[in-house]
Amino acid sequence: MFDHIGIAATDLAASQAFYLAALEPIGVSLLMRDGSAIGLGQGSKPSFWVGVDGAQVAPMHLAFRAENRAQVQEFHRKALAAGGRDNGPPGLRPEYHANYYAAFVIGPDGHNLEVVCHRPE
Numbered sequence: 001m002f003d004h005i006g007i008a009a010t011d012l013a014a015s016q017a018f019y020l021a022a023l024e025p026i027g028v029s030l031l032m033r034d035g036s037a038i039g040l041g042q043g044s045k046p047s048f049w050v051g052v053d054g055a056q057v058a059p060m061h062l063a064f065r066a067e068n069r070a071q072v073q074e075f076h077r078k079a080l081a082a083g084g085r086d087n088g089p090p091g092l093r094p095e096y097h098a099n100y101y102a103a104f105v106i107g108p109d110g111h112n113l114e115v116v117c118h119r120p121e
Helices: 011-024 070-080
Strands: 007-009 029-033 039-042 048-051 061-064 085-094 101-104 112-117
Touching: 011 029, 011 039, 011 061, 011 070, 011 101, 011 112, 070 085, 070 101, 070 112
Parallel strands: 007 048, 061 112
Antiparallel strands: 029 039, 039 048, 085 101, 101 112
């Protein structure tokens, strides 16, 4: 449904370091950069933009899809190591559906970052 999404940050360098470390397990890399924004994505198209525009940052919930539960676990480990704050360790969330396996981390500027796998394993 979405082609791309953008979020605000107060410190672009800190956000770049955090998101690259946290999302590396699902194949996200830096694809574009200009003075006030970075474009991250899988493959060759940036689909996740982080930019500084001077506006007050309103925390958002962002969920990224993982191919397997090991990626969810690795995301959680790397996001915490990169300075994120735990907001829910890797595990099943049966209140969503039987195979909803996710982890949650609060990152720079208070954004709630989730990586989720919907496959049974």
